[in-house]
Amino acid sequence: MSKLQSKILLWMFLIIVPLLSVLFAYNVYTLRILNNQVASNNLDILSIYEKPVAKDIEYISYSMANLLANDADMLQLNYATSYLEAYLCCDAIAADYRAMVNSQLAGLGALGINSPYNGIFRMVYAESGNYTYFEKKELEETISSQILNDAQCNKKGWQLIQLEGRNYLLRILKNNHNYAVIVLDFSLITTPQHEKDETLDGYLVYAREDNVPLTMNAFMDEHQIPLERTNKNYYIAYANGEKYMLVEKDFPYAGIMQYYISPYKGAFQYLDYVQILLLVLTLIIALAIPFGFFYMRRKLFDPLETLIATMKSIGEGQTDARMEEEYHIEEFLQMKNSFNVMVDKINELKINAYEREIQLKNVQMQYLQIQIRPHFFLNCLKNIYALAEQKDFEKIQEMIIILSKYLRSMFKSNPAFITLGEEIEGVKNYVALQQMCQSEPPECRIDIDEGLLEFLIPPLSIITFIENSVKHGAQSDKKLMLSIRATTLTGEKNSYVCITILDNGPGFGEELPNLFGEDYGADGKEHIGIKNIEKRFEMFYGKEGTILCSNSNGACVELYIPIEQEEGK
Numbered sequence: 001m002s003k004l005q006s007k008i009l010l011w012m013f014l015i016i017v018p019l020l021s022v023l024f025a026y027n028v029y030t031l032r033i034l035n036n037q038v039a040s041n042n043l044d045i046l047s048i049y050e051k052p053v054a055k056d057i058e059y060i061s062y063s064m065a066n067l068l069a070n071d072a073d074m075l076q077l078n079y080a081t082s083y084l085e086a087y088l089c090c091d092a093i094a095a096d097y098r099a100m101v102n103s104q105l106a107g108l109g110a111l112g113i114n115s116p117y118n119g120i121f122r123m124v125y126a127e128s129g130n131y132t133y134f135e136k137k138e139l140e141e142t143i144s145s146q147i148l149n150d151a152q153c154n155k156k157g158w159q160l161i162q163l164e165g166r167n168y169l170l171r172i173l174k175n176n177h178n179y180a181v182i183v184l185d186f187s188l189i190t191t192p193q194h195e196k197d198e199t200l201d202g203y204l205v206y207a208r209e210d211n212v213p214l215t216m217n218a219f220m221d222e223h224q225i226p227l228e229r230t231n232k233n234y235y236i237a238y239a240n241g242e243k244y245m246l247v248e249k250d251f252p253y254a255g256i257m258q259y260y261i262s263p264y265k266g267a268f269q270y271l272d273y274v275q276i277l278l279l280v281l282t283l284i285i286a287l288a289i290p291f292g293f294f295y296m297r298r299k300l301f302d303p304l305e306t307l308i309a310t311m312k313s314i315g316e317g318q319t320d321a322r323m324e325e326e327y328h329i330e331e332f333l334q335m336k337n338s339f340n341v342m343v344d345k346i347n348e349l350k351i352n353a354y355e356r357e358i359q360l361k362n363v364q365m366q367y368l369q370i371q372i373r374p375h376f377f378l379n380c381l382k383n384i385y386a387l388a389e390q391k392d393f394e395k396i397q398e399m400i401i402i403l404s405k406y407l408r409s410m411f412k413s414n415p416a417f418i419t420l421g422e423e424i425e426g427v428k429n430y431v432a433l434q435q436m437c438q439s440e441p442p443e444c445r446i447d448i449d450e451g452l453l454e455f456l457i458p459p460l461s462i463i464t465f466i467e468n469s470v471k472h473g474a475q476s477d478k479k480l481m482l483s484i485r486a487t488t489l490t491g492e493k494n495s496y497v498c499i500t501i502l503d504n505g506p507g508f509g510e511e512l513p514n515l516f517g518e519d520y521g522a523d524g525k526e527h528i529g530i531k532n533i534e535k536r537f538e539m540f541y542g543k544e545g546t547i548l549c550s551n552s553n554g555a556c557v558e559l560y561i562p563i564e565q566e567e568g569k
Helices: 004-070 072-076 083-101 133-149 217-223 273-315 330-390 393-411 420-437 463-473 528-541 563-568
Strands: 108-115 120-125 159-163 166-175 178-185 203-207 235-239 242-250 257-263 443-448 481-490 495-503 546-551 555-562
Touching: 004 072, 004 083, 004 108, 004 166, 004 178, 004 203, 004 242, 004 257, 004 273, 072 083, 083 108, 083 120, 108 133, 120 133, 133 159, 133 166, 133 178, 273 330, 330 393, 330 420, 393 420, 420 443, 420 463, 420 481, 463 481, 463 495, 463 528, 463 555, 495 563, 528 546, 528 555
Parallel strands: 443 481
Antiparallel strands: 108 120, 108 178, 159 166, 166 178, 203 257, 235 242, 242 257, 481 495, 495 555, 546 555
16 A cells, blocks of 8 residues: 555645646746847847948949949050050049048958059058058959969959958959959958947857858957857857857858857846746745655654554554654644553553453462362371371371471462472472382482572472372382482573473373373363463463473473573563
8 A cells, every 4th residue: 555655745746746847848948038039139130230241242342343344444444555544544443442442331441453454453442451561462462363363263253361460352353354353351340349339248250161260369269269050049159167159140252151159148137027036936846845845754754654663663562652752733742642642541451451361360370279289188198097007106296297397388378489499398298208108118319400499480390290200100119219300401592490300110101192182181080280280381481381291211201491481470
């Protein structure tokens, strides 16, 4: 059968766990939605900054194509002219370029014209670029080498050029023999980090196809933020102990990627008051479960276990066990008081029953002892009668004195136990009486440890078997020899006093196997003394007390009396 504790835990599991699961799922879903919303906002920021750049790039490309195809000075340079005329045409084109590069078009760094027929190559730079002489020279040499060595440069579209310290997008347009050059500088493109907008705390980073940053290089090197193409709404990067949220978007030109990187402090900072309240309640409920179980265990399960343990202890015989704990729940307090009162009442009834049982056993023992004594007294009277017939008055007087001593010790009290020494004294008186009455008197040898003389045994336990030996063991052809020994035996669980009674008579006859049978002596005529001893041993010692009868060159009786049982009496 299942325990109450298991059932309560099962019901708690079936009710609270689904509720917590729903609350946790809701909170996880809310956090995911918030993260997606933040990522979507960051992606919108990328789009906002991309649109003007793409628009200006398209405008620059269109303007340069129109100028290359329709401008008179540009068309004039398609043909070989004098150096002066070519210079004047180039100067007029450069004036248009200068107005364009300084018009704050997004990222426009430089414009160039190249006329191989007239040997002219000229670049016009934006003033905001602050280009050094060496940067201009390096850029112009790179452009010249691409134009001269690549006949298909007009068809390649926008190309990424990485020179020392700067990254450019290069576009070369060709019409007949003239080339127009457009240079976009990433350092001139407006990004959130360049603006003083407190609502924008992120960084826009341009990167190559292999995720190598083109902008914000110092920042990226310092924080070691990894760039990845995940094709997800967002991903969280861990760098130098800080977390960042990254969203990615393709830049329309040259396979370049855009990343918006914002510090990520967790979705909790985006929760409103209701969502925070639900999350806190969920955590409180989750934390309250072990405390609730601890409280239930202490206030409900522990008292029940204590009650069960106390009942088991009482069942095992510890009748003094009680529920002693102080309870603060009224029902358990009432149960404790009622239980203790019930146990006290049971003990009282048990004591009364035990006392009645003891009284009944005392009555039975007194009856058994009284039943043995007349048997012995009648034998004594028969012996005195025999002496009277022989007119041996001196022996009669001596026998009466000995008998009076014996009777005085027998009638001075009616105890359930006497000492082994007192029992042996009675045996000696009995043997003395027999020696006075018989022509072939028996002899008795007694060998008892002095330490056992005070050992308690049921009265008439030895003399009954001595009397039985005298009555049935005497033979005409040899003298009856009696022997009594008492020793201590130590076993694994208990110690015993072994009393051995021997004679040299014919021993037990056919009655030996059934000497202690239920029907033997049932008519009251055969071995009533032995039967009474058996009953008293059973009453006093239960299965621990043992009487063994055997034949060993005569009758042999062994009495095994447990020492612990005797000490308990």
